[in-house]
Amino acid sequence: MKHLKTLAFDMDEVITDTLAKKIAVLNDLFHRNVTKEDFLGSRNLDLSKEQSKILFNEINKEGFFRDLEFLEKDTRAILEELNEKYDIYICTAAMEVPNSLQDKYLWLKENLPFLNDQNFVFCGDKSVLATDYLVDDSLYQLEEFKGEGILFTAPHNQLNNEHSFTRLNNWQEVADYFL
């Protein structure tokens, strides 16, 4: 498969709807009524230091990343189609939440069984990746990346237009761009 272009996808907020579970957990913990709109333009809420720590501990518990939903209902089908034309890599920043490592592996094996697990990359800084493309919601990671970075829209980056990356807003746009 080495002749194919290599196409890397971030996991959280690109393949999986991690934010939805984070919101459910924090609403439950702190009796809040937060929605995704509260994350427009920012990754963080008005949590106290203590609350942020409690929330992190919940997210870093084994199991948090095991039962995430796909971000969109056609994410899986489009990945399966892309997998015919590209050498697909899943490149996820996992080192800040070390207890997510095993969950992320098991999630990928269960939910995207057609992918080659030799192409799973659990890393920190994505400047280490040598793929042709990276689709990611993090401007920081895209700025470090050496190939062609594609910004995938998420609430936290939605208001930021001062950057030099192609923006794709949803999986249909990913399909249109790459297929």
Next chain:
Amino acid sequence: MKHLKTLAFDMDEVITDTLAKKIAVLNDLFHRNVTKEDFLGSRNLDLSKEQSKILFNEINKEGFFRDLEFLEKDTRAILEELNEKYDIYICTAAMEVPNSLQDKYLWLKENLPFLNDQNFVFCGDKSVLATDYLVDDSLYQLEEFKGEGILFTAPHNQLNNEHSFTRLNNWQEVADYFL
């Protein structure tokens, strides 16, 4: 630190003496008297399919990779010195032994606390790495790697001289080459 050259090290058989623990486990399981010399020129022993499966299950148990010894007594000190002059990455093939992920992370944090955990990469195929150098005992990984590959001597590759990589036989040679 982005101005420094990026230097990636494999973990098993380069930083950690994984083979020593594997031998201890298999001698215990199968009442054998195997030594490292039995792995000269090969990664595999004369195990039956059933024995190979039992051994893999032991290696894939949580804990196996948690208490490995450094390969040599000066491995840690040389890595600490290299860390002053290079941007060090630890790039380990972990997807074939998925239960090792957490153990490897915890081992690195405990035993090499001076390293940046954003530079840990748990992957499969190392063709995905964009570092300048990779020190690895696997000829397969070095052949895929896009930068300058350095073969680190291990019993299984010791007899193979038909390759195009610089060979370093021990950590003192790593220090001499890179410092």
